[in-house]
Amino acid sequence: MAGKTVSSEPPAKAGLRQALSAPVRLVMGLVDIPMRAWQKLTGLNGMAGVFLAPNMLIFTVFVLLPLVINFIYSTTSGSAIFLPNRTYVGAEQYRILFDCGSYLDPSTCAADTFWAAVRNTAVFVVFQVTAMLIAALATALILNRELSNRGFWRAVFFFPVLLSPVVVGLIWKWILQREGLLNYALSPFGFEPFSWLSDRFWAFFFAVFVSVWAHMGFYALILLAGLQAIPKDLYEAAAMDKASPTRIFRRITLPLLMPNLIVVLVLALIRAVQIFDEVFVLTGGGPGTSTMYITQYIYETGFASSLRNPGLASAASILMGIVLVILTLIQLSASNRNEKKGKRQ
Amino acid sequence: MSGLELRNIVKNFGAVEVIRDVSLAVNDGEFVAFVGPSGCGKSTLLRLIAGLDKPTGGSIAIDGKDVTEIGAADRGLAMVFQSYALYPHMSVRENLAFGLENTKVAKPEIEARITDAARMLEIEPFLQRRPGQLSGGQRQRVAIGRAIVRRPDAFLLDEPLSNLDAELRVSMRAELAALHARLKATMIYVTHDQVEAMTLANRIVVLRSGRIEQVGTPLELYNSPANRFVAGFIGAPHMNFLEGSIIGHENGYAEVETVGGHRLSVTARETRPAGERVSIGIRPQHITLADGAAAGRLDTRVTLVEELGSETVVHADASGKKLIAVFAGQQKMKSGDSLPLHLDPAVLHLFAEDGRRLS
Amino acid sequence: MSGLELRNIVKNFGAVEVIRDVSLAVNDGEFVAFVGPSGCGKSTLLRLIAGLDKPTGGSIAIDGKDVTEIGAADRGLAMVFQSYALYPHMSVRENLAFGLENTKVAKPEIEARITDAARMLEIEPFLQRRPGQLSGGQRQRVAIGRAIVRRPDAFLLDEPLSNLDAELRVSMRAELAALHARLKATMIYVTHDQVEAMTLANRIVVLRSGRIEQVGTPLELYNSPANRFVAGFIGAPHMNFLEGSIIGHENGYAEVETVGGHRLSVTARETRPAGERVSIGIRPQHITLADGAAAGRLDTRVTLVEELGSETVVHADASGKKLIAVFAGQQKMKSGDSLPLHLDPAVLHLFAEDGRRLS
Amino acid sequence: GDVRIMWYSDGGEGAVIKDLLSRFSKANPDVNVILDEVSYDVVKEQLPVQLEAGKGPDIARVTNLKAQAQHWLDLRPLLADAKYWDDNFGAQADWMRPDGSNAITGFMTQLTLTGGFVNKTLFEQAGVEIPGPKATWDDWAAAAKKVADSQKVFAMAIDRSGHRVSGPNISYGANYIGSDGKPAPIDQGAKEFLSRFVKWNEEGIVNKDVWVSAAGTTYRAAAEDFINGGLAYYYSGSWQISAFAQKIGDSFDWVMAGSPCGTAACTGMLGGAGLVAVKYTQNPKDVAKVMDYLAGADVQKEFAERSLFIPAHKGVAAGQMDFKTDNQHVQAALKAFVESSGQTAAPAVKLPGWKWSDAYYSAIVARISQVIAGEMKLDDAYARIDEDIKAKVAGN
Amino acid sequence: MSAVGTFLLRRRGGRGWHWTDVVTWIWLISGVFLMFGPAVWLVFSSFKTPAALAEFPPSVLPYVTEQTVVPGHDKPLPLYNVVMPDGSSRVLAEVRRIGIMGQMVDPKQPGEIVKVNIKDRTPVRKVEFAAGNYTEPFQRFDFFLFLRNSVFVTVTATAITLIVNSMAAFALSKYQFPGRTAVMLMILATLMVPLSVIVVPLYSVIGTLNLFDSLWGVILPTVATPTGVFLLRQYMLTIPDELIDAARMDKASEWQIYWRIILPLSAPALAVLAIFSVVWRWNDFLWPLIVLSRKELYTLQVGLNVYAGELNVQWHYILAMTVVSMIPVVLIFVFLQRFITTGIAGSGLK
Ligand SMILES: Nc1ncnc2c1ncn2[C@@H]1O[C@H](COP(=O)(O)OP(=O)(O)OP(=O)(O)O)[C@@H](O)[C@H]1O
Ligand SMILES: Nc1ncnc2c1ncn2[C@@H]1O[C@H](COP(=O)(O)OP(=O)(O)OP(=O)(O)O)[C@@H](O)[C@H]1O
Ligand SMILES: O=P(O)(O)OC[C@H](O)CO
Numbered sequence A: 001m002a003g004k005t006v007s008s009e010p011p012a013k014a015g016l017r018q019a020l021s022a023p024v025r026l027v028m029g030l031v032d033i034p035m036r037a038w039q040k041l042t043g044l045n046g047m048a049g050v051f052l053a054p055n056m057l058i059f060t061v062f063v064l065l066p067l068v069i070n071f072i073y074s075t076t077s078g079s080a081i082f083l084p085n086r087t088y089v090g091a092e093q094y095r096i097l098f099d100c101g102s103y104l105d106p107s108t109c110a111a112d113t114f115w116a117a118v119r120n121t122a123v124f125v126v127f128q129v130t131a132m133l134i135a136a137l138a139t140a141l142i143l144n145r146e147l148s149n150r151g152f153w154r155a156v157f158f159f160p161v162l163l164s165p166v167v168v169g170l171i172w173k174w175i176l177q178r179e180g181l182l183n184y185a186l187s188p189f190g191f192e193p194f195s196w197l198s199d200r201f202w203a204f205f206f207a208v209f210v211s212v213w214a215h216m217g218f219y220a221l222i223l224l225a226g227l228q229a230i231p232k233d234l235y236e237a238a239a240m241d242k243a244s245p246t247r248i249f250r251r252i253t254l255p256l257l258m259p260n261l262i263v264v265l266v267l268a269l270i271r272a273v274q275i276f277d278e279v280f281v282l283t284g285g286g287p288g289t290s291t292m293y294i295t296q297y298i299y300e301t302g303f304a305s306s307l308r309n310p311g312l313a314s315a316a317s318i319l320m321g322i323v324l325v326i327l328t329l330i331q332l333s334a335s336n337r338n339e340k341k342g343k344r345q
Numbered sequence B, C: 001m002s003g004l005e006l007r008n009i010v011k012n013f014g015a016v017e018v019i020r021d022v023s024l025a026v027n028d029g030e031f032v033a034f035v036g037p038s039g040c041g042k043s044t045l046l047r048l049i050a051g052l053d054k055p056t057g058g059s060i061a062i063d064g065k066d067v068t069e070i071g072a073a074d075r076g077l078a079m080v081f082q083s084y085a086l087y088p089h090m091s092v093r094e095n096l097a098f099g100l101e102n103t104k105v106a107k108p109e110i111e112a113r114i115t116d117a118a119r120m121l122e123i124e125p126f127l128q129r130r131p132g133q134l135s136g137g138q139r140q141r142v143a144i145g146r147a148i149v150r151r152p153d154a155f156l157l158d159e160p161l162s163n164l165d166a167e168l169r170v171s172m173r174a175e176l177a178a179l180h181a182r183l184k185a186t187m188i189y190v191t192h193d194q195v196e197a198m199t200l201a202n203r204i205v206v207l208r209s210g211r212i213e214q215v216g217t218p219l220e221l222y223n224s225p226a227n228r229f230v231a232g233f234i235g236a237p238h239m240n241f242l243e244g245s246i247i248g249h250e251n252g253y254a255e256v257e258t259v260g261g262h263r264l265s266v267t268a269r270e271t272r273p274a275g276e277r278v279s280i281g282i283r284p285q286h287i288t289l290a291d292g293a294a295a296g297r298l299d300t301r302v303t304l305v306e307e308l309g310s311e312t313v314v315h316a317d318a319s320g321k322k323l324i325a326v327f328a329g330q331q332k333m334k335s336g337d338s339l340p341l342h343l344d345p346a347v348l349h350l351f352a353e354d355g356r357r358l359s
Numbered sequence D: 001g002d003v004r005i006m007w008y009s010d011g012g013e014g015a016v017i018k019d020l021l022s023r024f025s026k027a028n029p030d031v032n033v034i035l036d037e038v039s040y041d042v043v044k045e046q047l048p049v050q051l052e053a054g055k056g057p058d059i060a061r062v063t064n065l066k067a068q069a070q071h072w073l074d075l076r077p078l079l080a081d082a083k084y085w086d087d088n089f090g091a092q093a094d095w096m097r098p099d100g101s102n103a104i105t106g107f108m109t110q111l112t113l114t115g116g117f118v119n120k121t122l123f124e125q126a127g128v129e130i131p132g133p134k135a136t137w138d139d140w141a142a143a144a145k146k147v148a149d150s151q152k153v154f155a156m157a158i159d160r161s162g163h164r165v166s167g168p169n170i171s172y173g174a175n176y177i178g179s180d181g182k183p184a185p186i187d188q189g190a191k192e193f194l195s196r197f198v199k200w201n202e203e204g205i206v207n208k209d210v211w212v213s214a215a216g217t218t219y220r221a222a223a224e225d226f227i228n229g230g231l232a233y234y235y236s237g238s239w240q241i242s243a244f245a246q247k248i249g250d251s252f253d254w255v256m257a258g259s260p261c262g263t264a265a266c267t268g269m270l271g272g273a274g275l276v277a278v279k280y281t282q283n284p285k286d287v288a289k290v291m292d293y294l295a296g297a298d299v300q301k302e303f304a305e306r307s308l309f310i311p312a313h314k315g316v317a318a319g320q321m322d323f324k325t326d327n328q329h330v331q332a333a334l335k336a337f338v339e340s341s342g343q344t345a346a347p348a349v350k351l352p353g354w355k356w357s358d359a360y361y362s363a364i365v366a367r368i369s370q371v372i373a374g375e376m377k378l379d380d381a382y383a384r385i386d387e388d389i390k391a392k393v394a395g396n
Numbered sequence E: 001m002s003a004v005g006t007f008l009l010r011r012r013g014g015r016g017w018h019w020t021d022v023v024t025w026i027w028l029i030s031g032v033f034l035m036f037g038p039a040v041w042l043v044f045s046s047f048k049t050p051a052a053l054a055e056f057p058p059s060v061l062p063y064v065t066e067q068t069v070v071p072g073h074d075k076p077l078p079l080y081n082v083v084m085p086d087g088s089s090r091v092l093a094e095v096r097r098i099g100i101m102g103q104m105v106d107p108k109q110p111g112e113i114v115k116v117n118i119k120d121r122t123p124v125r126k127v128e129f130a131a132g133n134y135t136e137p138f139q140r141f142d143f144f145l146f147l148r149n150s151v152f153v154t155v156t157a158t159a160i161t162l163i164v165n166s167m168a169a170f171a172l173s174k175y176q177f178p179g180r181t182a183v184m185l186m187i188l189a190t191l192m193v194p195l196s197v198i199v200v201p202l203y204s205v206i207g208t209l210n211l212f213d214s215l216w217g218v219i220l221p222t223v224a225t226p227t228g229v230f231l232l233r234q235y236m237l238t239i240p241d242e243l244i245d246a247a248r249m250d251k252a253s254e255w256q257i258y259w260r261i262i263l264p265l266s267a268p269a270l271a272v273l274a275i276f277s278v279v280w281r282w283n284d285f286l287w288p289l290i291v292l293s294r295k296e297l298y299t300l301q302v303g304l305n306v307y308a309g310e311l312n313v314q315w316h317y318i319l320a321m322t323v324v325s326m327i328p329v330v331l332i333f334v335f336l337q338r339f340i341t342t343g344i345a346g347s348g349l350k
């Protein structure tokens, strides 16, 4: 008997809901007429196409097409922005990127900054995604408990997501600079002022920390929705089975959360690889190039200076995309296995 | 374990009163069945005992210890949910093993218990399947299995056999009885099946709208229902009731005038004033065919005949009042036949207008 | 509507064969019950008829029209799911209205039908509640209501009464029968309840491991089961089987030697060679107490007595063979008593070693 | 018709131009001037895309003038008095037109000049003499270090920008422009200063944080340290003046001290933002009208005085300026900048109009900060700078 | 239980503190400090004058130096705490500063000038909110126009996002059709390249479609977000297929199944996506910047950005406007998060 907590609405509110839903019903009813006709014509499989169509149309025009154009860019050179004004160079841009003495040592590469960025990004992603996952999961689990003032607590953890990356970067820069809030707070304990962001380790640490800080609420919310979707009666069954909280987490929560965990993992990974704005504002990629990530490289190469090289930037972005696709494929094959598992019924 | 005591339990869902002041003591090792109309609060009561819900009022004690504030995991009970609540992502085997792993039972022991339960429940072929790949009855058996393997001090079973076929139900019933005998565990059993309640339970608790109507051994309930509700509820098809009024009393018998001016005498413990409205109850199985013009004969007309093979259920009309009678074997009656019935005073029940038993 | 015809239906789930070559014709307006052991494929067959699953092989025709490729929504059937499958986000009223809104039934008509169904199912007080706020039985009634309000050409009901109490079940049964009479709709009804199957169905289909064992009217199945499986499955408690071997034949009777050298004669249509292994079936209700030293008397010892109030189920041991007998009323037997039984040749069934009926 | 002006602001100049334009609108009701105020990002990232697509505003305030010169409208035929423009804005006209053309495409809304700011109060407190006008970078470093040691502050800082170190480089004789007009390899002059700069960073004379705390070409200013009195000498530019006026207030005294000398000169770098007409306009005549109005001497003077900018208009600059501030530090600093703009060395005047200066700046800033961060040797950095620039030239 | 205890109702039954309760509390409290603290600081900072913003060490509250009117001086003079040579301390007003010496007067005895080394004085400060950070931008530009554009973009884009994505997610989670995995992968693969990288190609597309300088040009490219499809699809996977079976038996068309069964049951995920979409669209900066070049069409974020110049950024305005523009999204969050409640999809089933 799951869902005991579902309460019936007071009649007044229900009435309001009915009134509000009337126009929606009308519109949806109208849409239903052609939909039904189409369904008659094509059966269920035809409907899949209908449901996909609007998304796919917008998607093809505004996402896929630009991506293809982007690929074509990567085969051209020059600073011109529009394709017709650019010169075709084939794989030249890729050749430049891959022109290395040894791939393990960026300094032997023609595009040494690119490879430094690749290496930095790889390390960053490993730590950031792990930290992100743990933090988001912990937050979601805790927000999923029966707290009073739920809305408040959720807002607390979601709040940073509302801030633009620039503001995020800025706030933390102010906190972390040599004369910043952190040093100020530490001074009573006898710490000398320290330039956190000029230190390789700490700059990296805070790049991870701040990006987790800024986006954790986003993932926590996804996980929270997923947690709430787990039927209550399974927890009741587990309680009857004398399961400890840790075992409930490992054997019930985690597997049933898997579809949503996959969302979070995939998105977190993609976004970690694409990390840019807030870290850029925070560390600018420094000290030296130690927190310079691949998107910053692309941005610098393709857009920052007046002498842009969009071809090289595109090539780099295509490479980044390919790596991401591979990583995502790996994750999804895991999820496909889990899809069947997570299903009730 | 495990004596169980409910003291003045009340449970409300918002404004809806679901359990109203239920008190009940269940002895260690007893097998108690909860019966009652759909929605009367059986499952709710079970959930309260389990610790899955908190009562709005009253307290629950297990073995004399107040457990009202103790969580479900710490009460040491096992439960078969009416909705099964199987873990959809685990195989049947894992579903069964989960509770044992939680209590750190050794691996071989887990294996043994699962094999045991699976054999008993006839689910060996499905141990590797997920619940989603099972039929309704198979799922229900897994749900039972999950409780059984735990060997808890007390079982809470919420209609555990409702989706099983007759044959399987009989064998499961026997298995549960054997289990009860072997484990000496307290069992609380919700069922809609009269046969289950009658054959399995030491005592039956009859609930109605969140109140206990009667508690007693199966035959007590059958033979001396405390009131008209219990009388009607226990026994299938349900008892026939004939409205009537007291004419007089004589040697512990009450003379009652009922449908069509028909007069019946019924044993009565109490003397009620003449003219008072009463009702007479008679079980369908106790109605016999009147041979010839015997006294107390009731003339009726057959309206519907239900052939069950081993017995025949006859619906009859006695001066506008519907009666149901059950005859053994297959009868040659058909709708429209006239049917003279005999109501033996010895098997009649008498109830006051408020439902209280008088006989 | 709606004649229904299944032709050589096969359904596999991966490697698991669930339905194996089922052919069946259901007449327009007929009430057919599917019975069979848990997991035999009843629900699967229903889902195939509904169009929710596609058969692996074979075809389905409704009113002579092949609908194998037609989706569920266009087959014009209504279904009560074994798992209810209520819309959890809709109130009971909305659950009932949904199907009607889909077919553009007028508002007042919807209102009327819901009121009707709610009265019949006794769920008026809960119309505003969500399924999560209902008891198991209440949910089940909503599931029935959802099908009923639709007034479809044919109903598919998957154990619709399994979670209702006896009394309610009886009245629901009557309502369904009335509905069937009124709507003249074809009904296909899966049940584990023998009484339901026997009283409601025009014909009963007995399934076993995805195959049809027998199709026939209730009494046909009860009186002349086609094989030992059907014989055992129909009737509760199940038929007793005594293993034995043919000694000889005489005027349509076969002489069989069975447990403890006991000899019985049984009607037999076929002559079987002497010495062949056969089994004799006798329903528990047909066993009577032997009075005195009558011929054919079987000496047994009582092992278990189950008092059901209206009848008594006695488990007895006859030279190591377990027998169940049902006696009317409450008997004074107890475990350990010796019990001489009489098996009337007229009510015995004879089955060949492969289960085929011989009598 | 409509004339759209894309305008970004560093400070209060947006309000000023709005004011000036509203006067124009009153006088010319037939021209509908619309001021689209945007962030600098728009000018930097969006405008180029629009321009290449043949779209864009009619007039824009731009810093990247030369590289986009092909998009600017030649106003010469449309102007009432082209000679006035040549006379007063001719010095920078080359910055905003294709090489070899004589087009008039717009004017500089302000000139900027790099130079050093001194925290006079710190020097006084330390009892250190402020070096004189002919003092070299080494002198300044030595003096600032003394102040730093005594006052527990940083001695020097230079904004993280290739443009900012190019003045000092030129002062030591650097020349970026090769004989073919393409970039020359980094020369001894540049190395002279850059190696000093690296050394000062290592010794803590220069606050390392500024250059280390970013990668690539990212701009980082050290203004905050200076504003907070944590810096004795800050090499930045004239645009800081109004911010200083606002933020430092009365906390300490500061002066603008021109650019220190190297072995070859004592030059800063010129720069600034220009207001240019866009070729793709539908109303060239109205555009010219607006431009003419804005280029007027009165308007120029008022704009500079109210915005606290160094005027690019020759006549106005030569005249008496009355900057609208009551902060005497600002008055003084602005005057000092106006004066020192005269000492700008020839290569420094040329660079703003040279196509490859940005390639040079980026390479220097990216690689030198890697050296300071300890990621690279100085000599490798020089090699990388040359390679980076070569790649840029090849790619364009 | 203490007052704090009642604030937090614990899920695990029983008396006393389970370790999970302790962890919960630690997490929540540090959450307030760590997640919310910087935000509070941001709000306070938005009330600081540029000078106070640039000040180190930073203060939490916006302080300004207190001033007082001293007879004989036209302007109010700043007050300082001065440590006198004898070790005592006095509050003096500074008339002017010459080099490292300040000329001070005691406001109560205006005649006498005291010379003080500036090292020995510290300003007397009080909390004052610089409301001008808020009011000036409002006067300066068309806030309400920008607001209207932002609202239009946000609302429209969110509505379309929800509908279009949920439709696609429905198809991808509840239908078996050839190429389903391929479509899913393609959708995901496009997440892989950040927007900033494909801005130029996208710009050409927008140009071709004549959506340049149109709010639809801002809206359309964002609505087919792969994130949304992916998020919704994964959530819909958890809705039991049997409910769809039931609806089909109820003669519901697929469209009705979509909007009457799937959509309501996906409410928590839809709420999450709605929150995201609102936040994204409201805060979108780069893309509107590219598409919109006329101020009549500016969204708030674009409009507010005029304070970011090349060499100078007027943080006091930007912070204030950040706070202002955050208010609507916070409210929307608070409203929408209610829908992230117990999924009930399972409770209709046995
Ligand atoms: N997805 C599946 N994969 C494999 N086997 C399945 C799957 N679904 C059902 N089965 C098997 O098919 C058989 C028939 O199932 P079905 O649900 O039709 O049984 P049933 O006759 O309705 O049983 P019950 O009376 O228990 O409801 C069962 O043995 C079940 O285990
Ligand atoms: N969340 C709820 N809100 C309001 N009423 C509820 C809620 N949950 C259950 N009820 C009501 O409480 C009563 C008791 O429910 P319960 O499930 O205990 O009945 P039951 O005896 O188990 O019935 P059944 O035999 O049908 O399973 C029912 O009438 C039901 O409608
Ligand atoms: O690419 P997505 O789906 O993550 O969408 C992100 C938002 O559009 C960012 O503004």
Ligand SMILES: [Mg+2]
Binding pocket: B042, B043, B044, B082, B158, C135, C136, C137
């Ligand atoms: Mg129940």
Ligand SMILES: [Mg+2]
Binding pocket: B135, B136, B137, C042, C043, C044, C082, C158
């Ligand atoms: Mg079934």
